[in-house]
Amino acid sequence: MAEKSKAEVKENTAAIGSDTMIRADNLVKIYKTKETEVLALQGLDLSVERGELTAIIGNSGSGKSTFLNMIGGLDKPSAGALFVAGSNLFTMSEKQLVRYKRETVGFVWQNNGRNMLPFLSALENVMMPMYLSSLKKKRAKAMELLEMVGMSHKKDSRMNMLSGGEQQRVAIAIALANSPKLLLADEPTGSVDFRTANYIFDVFSELNRNGQTILIVTHDVALSKKVKRVVAIRDGKISSERVLKEAYQDRLKESEIDWRSEDTQDEYAVLDRVGRLQLPQEMIEGLKLGDNKVRVAFQDGKIVISSPEEEEASGGENADKEPVTADSEKDRETDTV
Numbered sequence: 001m002a003e004k005s006k007a008e009v010k011e012n013t014a015a016i017g018s019d020t021m022i023r024a025d026n027l028v029k030i031y032k033t034k035e036t037e038v039l040a041l042q043g044l045d046l047s048v049e050r051g052e053l054t055a056i057i058g059n060s061g062s063g064k065s066t067f068l069n070m071i072g073g074l075d076k077p078s079a080g081a082l083f084v085a086g087s088n089l090f091t092m093s094e095k096q097l098v099r100y101k102r103e104t105v106g107f108v109w110q111n112n113g114r115n116m117l118p119f120l121s122a123l124e125n126v127m128m129p130m131y132l133s134s135l136k137k138k139r140a141k142a143m144e145l146l147e148m149v150g151m152s153h154k155k156d157s158r159m160n161m162l163s164g165g166e167q168q169r170v171a172i173a174i175a176l177a178n179s180p181k182l183l184l185a186d187e188p189t190g191s192v193d194f195r196t197a198n199y200i201f202d203v204f205s206e207l208n209r210n211g212q213t214i215l216i217v218t219h220d221v222a223l224s225k226k227v228k229r230v231v232a233i234r235d236g237k238i239s240s241e242r243v244l245k246e247a248y249q250d251r252l253k254e255s256e257i258d259w260r261s262e263d264t265q266d267e268y269a270v271l272d273r274v275g276r277l278q279l280p281q282e283m284i285e286g287l288k289l290g291d292n293k294v295r296v297a298f299q300d301g302k303i304v305i306s307s308p309e310e311e312e313a314s315g316g317e318n319a320d321k322e323p324v325t326a327d328s329e330k331d332r333e334t335d336t337v
């Protein structure tokens with residue numbers, strides 16, 4: 001049995017590479033309700049390396065929580081593949097899943113009450129998840145975690161005596177109690193003011209500098225400007241990605257920067273594994289299309305997308321050029337065009 005799981009781990013690690021923390025391949029989630037089926041994830045691809053701090057942004061209902069819950073082992077995919085820290089979430093047994101949730105991932109929710117007991121102290125709450133572990137110095141470890149989130153001075157305060165922001169910092173310490181390989185946070189700053197949210201983000205950044213891999217869902221575009229890598233979900237699929245500019249990488253701690261007004265990141269559209277691309281809505285509008293067809297041409301090492309009407313107006317100068325994708329069936333599947 002042990003041999004088998006060892007072999008399984010080896011196989012999974014080989015499949016995703018040992019530096020990969022998360023790999024989602026064509027992930028699909030369908031929620032069935034009485035009346036209908038909701039396609040919450042529509043073939044989502046994403047890879048996250050160990051040691052990365054990644055933020056996920058997207059409109060309400062775009063599938064962010066569905067994706068995070070799946071990584072947290074709280075929900076199962078309908079199709080596709082999901083590997084986290086070498087484990088295949090699709091084939092895990094119930095027993096393996098319980099262990100995975102306890103040891104591999106830590107979860108911080110927007111509503112922090114979900115993870116804590118209001119009448120226990122901050123310190124007791126952080127020690128709580130450790131009871132099942134074999135860790136020797138539980139109290140010392142809990143103190144160290146409270147120190148890391150800037151809450152050691154409130155270690156004896158009962159949770160219901162703390163402010164929302166303070167509770168959220170303790171919630172981070174609780175999520176880290178069993179030293180998870182991956183820290184997940186679903187809108188952790190959703191119920192606090194901007195200053196507190198900024199502080200909480202700085203806590204995540206500091207944890208990441210110390211090697212913690214973190215995936216945060218946030219609705220807060222201003223705060224996401226401080227993150228090295230931001231992926232945007234649209235309709236259950238990754239649509240674009242922003243990467244922090246080199247010039248800002250060493251400036252994350254500077255308090256005089258107003259992150260809300262700075263242009264800190266480069267933005268990229270993301271190709272999925274079969275070459276489909278989502279174009280930003282404003283660009284599609286800019287093309288002034290008659291219907292949903294576009295001309296795609298390869299010109300001077302660039303792919304140029306244009307409206308067929310514009311093509312005709314300019315004398316069809318590219319009419320003799322080969323389109324990029326020969327398979328017209330596939331072109332028609334392109335998401336947003």
Ligand SMILES: Nc1ncnc2c1ncn2[C@@H]1O[C@H](COP(=O)(O)OP(=O)(O)O)[C@@H](O)[C@H]1O
Binds near residue numbers: 060062064
């Ligand atoms: N348990 C569920 N049952 C049915 N539909 C659900 C369930 N959870 C989420 N959904 C639907 O799936 C879609 C994605 O939801 P969610 O992942 O919560 O989005 P987000 O976190 O980005 O706001 C939404 O249309 C939502 O209504």
Ligand SMILES: [Mg+2]
Binds near residue numbers: 064065066
């Ligand atoms: Mg959500």
